Amino acid sequence: MKRFIFLLYCLPFFGCTEDNSLNDIDNFIVEGYLTNLEGIKQLRVKEVFDLNATSDPMQDITDAQIELVKAGEVFTLYYDENLAGYTNPNVYVDSGDIFGISVERNGRTASATTQVPMPTKDLGITPETIEIPEIKLEIGIQETLQQLMQNARFTVNWSNPDQLPHILIFELIQGEGPIFPENFPLPENIESLLRGFSLVSNPIITDTYTVPALSFPEYGEYRVYVYRVNQEYVDLFDTQKQDSRELIVAPSNVVNGLGIFTAMSGEVVTFRLSKPLP
Amino acid sequence: MKYKLLFWVLTTPLFLWSQNQISGIVKDDANGETIPFATVMVKDTDTGTMGNSDGYFSLFNVPEGSTQLQISHVGYKTLYYTLDEATAMPIEVRLTALATELGEVVLTHHQNKILNVEQGVSKVVMATNQLKLLPNVGEVDVFRSLQLLPGVSATNENSSGLFVRGGTPDQNLVLLDGMTVYKVDHFFGFFSAFNTNAIKEIQLYKGAFPAKYGGRTSSVVDLMGKTGSFEKIGGQFGINLLSANGFLEIPLHDKWSISMAGRRSYTDIMESPLFNSISDNLLDSDAPATLTNAEIQQVEPDFYFYDWNTKLSYRPSSKDLISLSTYSGKDYLDESRILNRIITPPQTAAITIAGAIDEFTNWGNNGASLKWSRQWDSKWYTSLLMAGSEYFSNYDRQIGFLVTRDGEPEPIQDFNTQIIEDNKVEELKASIDTEYAYNGKHKIGFGASYTQNHIDYSNVRDEDTIILERSQQAHYLAAYLSDTWVPTEKLNIEMGLRASYYNLTNDFLLAPRFSMRYQLSPKTQLKAAYGKHYQFTNRIINDNITEGSRDFWMLAETDIIPISEADLYVLGISYETQGWLFDIEGYYKYLSGLSEFSQQFRRTNGNGEAQLFFFGTGITKGLEFLIQKKSGAYTGWISYTLAQVRNTFPELNYGASFPALHDQLHELKWVQNYELGRWNFSSTFTYGSGKPYSEPQGQYSIDLLNGDGLGFVDVGSKNGSRLPAYHRLDVAAMYRFPLGKRIQSEVALSVFNLYNRKNVWYYEYDFNQSPVLVTQINYLGTTPNLSFNLKF
DSSP, X not given: OHHHHHHHHHGGGGOOOOOOXXXXXXXXXXXXXXXXXXXXXXXXXXXXXXXXXXXXXXXXXXXXXXXEEETTXXXXXXXXXXXXXXXXXXXXXXXXXXXXXXXXETTEEEEEEEEOOOOOEEEEEEOSEEEOOOOOSOTTHHHHHHHHHHHOEEEEEEEOXXXXXXXXXXXXXXXXXXXXXXXXOOOHHHHXXXXXXXXXXXXXXXXXXXXXXXXXXXXXXXXXXXXXXOHHHHHHHHTOOOXXXXXXXXXXXXXXXXXXXXXXXXXXXXXXXXXXXX | OHHHHHHHHHHHHHHHHHTTOEEEEEEEXXXXXXXXXXXXXXXXXXXXXXXOTTSEEEEOSOXXXXXXXXXXXXXXXXXXXXXXXXXXXXXXXXXXBTTOSTTOOOOOSSOOSSEEOOSSTTEEEEEGGGGGGSOOSSSOOHHHHHTTSTTBOOOOTTOOSOOBTTOOGGGEEEEETTEEOSOOEEGGGTEESOOGGGEEXXXXXXXXXXXXXXXXXXXXXXXXXXXXXXXXXXXXXXXXXXXXXXXXXXXETTTEEEEEEEEEEOTTTSOOHHHHHHHHHHOOOOOOGGGTTSOBOOOOOEEEEEEEEEEEEEOSSTTEEEEEEEEEEEEEEEOOEEEEEEEOOTTSOOEEEEEEEEEEEEEEEEEEEEEEEEEOSSSEEEEEEEEEEEEEEEEEEEEEEEEEXXXXXXXXXXXXXXXXXXXXXXXXXXXXXXXXXXXXXXXXXXXXXXXXXXXXXXXXXXXXXXXXXXXXXXXXXXXXXXXXXXXXXXXXXXXXXXXXXXXXXXXXXXEEEEEEEEESSSSEEEEEEEEEEEEOEEEEEEOOSSSSOOOEEEEOBTTTBOOEEEEEEEEEEEEEOSSXXXXXXXXXXXXXXEEEEOSSSOOTTOOGGGGGEEEEEEEEEEEEEEEEEOSSSEEEEEEEEEEEEEEEOTTSGGGOOEEOTTOOSEEEEEEEEEEETTEEEEEEEEEEOOOEEOOOOEEEEEEOTTSOEEEEEEOOSTTOEEOOOEEEEEEEEEEEXXXXXXXXXXXXXXXXXXXXOOOEEEEEEETTSSSOEEEEEEOOOOEEEEEEEEEO
16 A cells, blocks of 8 residues: 555656647748849738737838848848838849748747749730720720720730749839729629739749730730749648638748748730820 | 477476366356456455456366355456366356346445456456446447546547547557447447447457557457347347437357347437437538528438447357357438528629538448357367458538529529548458467467458549549558466466568568566555557548548558557556555557648648648657446446647647647546436546647738738647636436336436536637637537336
């Protein structure tokens, strides 16, 4: 019996506890995009916001210690309020480069690596110019719009034999006024098109992308970037929906943090939406 | 000649030992059914033995002259049998089940009413004929009863699978008459798939199991079906608020017997409040996220389960028994429902949403085994087994709806999607097991087995999107050698070695097993054990937390899923008096080759199927306490487990270790049973500290290059938060009364969760709401059940 009691005394030394060692309070989001065309296109560090918040308070962290490493060379980044992000003009991004990033804040260090992919090849657009007639309320305008929807389309094409993921980014270079007058009662299909069209496409693995001319808000000159992207960027889109049935950590290539650090490599081509000559 | 002389000289002591040997068989007095693994002791000594699975026993070193044997088995009255020189061998001993006579109150010592933990290290035997005395929710349940033991978790209302010493249910080898059963759940885990009426014996090894068993890393549940009486017709019939069941045993001539047991829920024919209560709790009938604005016609699910056992036994001689056992069980659930809604937006035509969700789930087991066992003489016993079993699980969900606007011929949206998940596991097995009682000091066991597994799994979306599709076949060969060595009356050592070859990884593996018991004093016993275990068939955890089981089985295969390994160490001590048992066991287990599957959490650098799997290691450790009052009108036990289970997956949780989902620091179970005349009262109280879960810590968005943001939830540490503590009290009362001369009847009322504790099952998060809407989903509240049973 004494031995039995002795064993009872030994119990505390077994040390079973409910300790959950990982502290998540100081977690932060890294949001870094490098491109061969623009260097550090966007590099932000943000705070996780409250689960009960009704909107993103957009609280950027401006005091993080960030270092980029490329081929053994270390670049210290600083926060630029005008850019609303971290930068260093001495960083050049070329296809094939491997970049590492280290972000330190409040004693927590997150890190990630990415490789700049090979650039998009044989980029072109047809046609380079589309003329859109003046849109105004008049008899037959419905038919005109339907015809424009069917026929006035830009097709961006590039070489992609290996079906690698690409994204397209459309930018207005020089605006020349809205296509639709203010308060114009848009037909349902065009309204939904304008509502649904994003100036950044989802990742695609095809070698063409067709976009109706009426998708653009203004007459003028545009450019389209076609970027070859890495898998970490594609994964963002695969998992953007979370619900309680599959409550898991969104994929991230950032170790000990959240977010994305990725590089992309692309080419650019311009096109024009023109008004009819007076 | 000189070798013969040497052999004679060496073996003479053995023959001298065996001059005091007796042998016999232990049977149930009521129907002649053999009682396996009965304890046979020479009264007031440490000399004793245990019978084998067919009831045969051999006992050495029996004192000459008139001697009393003490024969006992859990659930039976202890019998004292007097031997003298005139007693003919082998003897036949008949035990009487406890509480077989109306109004009888059992007061004798040396007996265990429901539970016996004395026969080995980490081994428990439960009496199936007494399980009905425990409170239940609808069905007398073998596995729910095992969950009341120390080291086995009892806080999983949605799974009757056993979480043994930090292991998961798939790590348990569940055998029914030698057939492997891969899924033990009826009714989404609320009940186990075994009909208690068909089961004769339950043996649970919580680890370091004998070398004869292999292929799992956590525990062994060996269920022996009733052979059926060779002497008289007997039967039982029962009905409760969920199902009806029956058992019949018929002797055919002198040498044949057949037993049949069946059980079926009648919930698809007639709903009961109990079924509605449980189904409302278990079945999630929410609309899919894409249809949040649609109105779903609430339809009660169409559900049934059944199981059917048969056993045909042939006894060509007193030494032979041939039995053919079959099992078939199935669960079927139809949760189909109709979507229908008309929306009338201002100033535009009405929009009609019309569609349907067709959702079917079914799963079950089928199996058969043919066993021939022979007691060659008082020392040799052999059994040959051929068994086949199949587990199937099919899930088919189709959603289709059409959105149309009045006056427009073309639909606005025509949406169709389908999910099909099918899993099938087939196993064929042939084995031979031999026991040789060499002398009073050594009992040797050896055997070999061949197992063939075939597993198909497919997970297909929308007919052509294959998430995962596998078809695997494996061959598994094993042989073992074991020895139960009793060097002194105080020391009992069981040691064994199991050798295995597994073809899919081309691995030859050795698994040593060791256990020992040392009698420190007449009442105190020291115990220790070590076991190395391997597992080749793995249940892959699918990280879907609310849709019931979406887990599936796959075979270990090079470059896909590793072989699981476990090293278990056990140290314990017990103190036993005539009426009480105090038992403590501590354990430490290291696991490797753990697998987890995720469809969403993909590696950014992974490819194909491999990126869906994650692998890691685990450590479980704990202390188990048991205080048992074994006999008398008031019996029961208190079990307490202090435990920890932590896993480490390098690619999950930033590589930091995290608690497993079933990690529970404290678990306390208090089982009480009181006999009062024809009445029997019982209660079980269960307390468990909170289990871990992954809790959203916050929200964040990632801006794309044009400033558009994608919203995400910061899940935080994996399993980093804890649910509130779990506790509940179940009570039951049973009244026995005669119906005629030959029929005994029982009426029982049990109440599950008497004080209606709101135990949390999980939290549901609606991220479409702002702020995020959190809903607490609880386990079952107060649920009464009434049952009626007849036995003849």
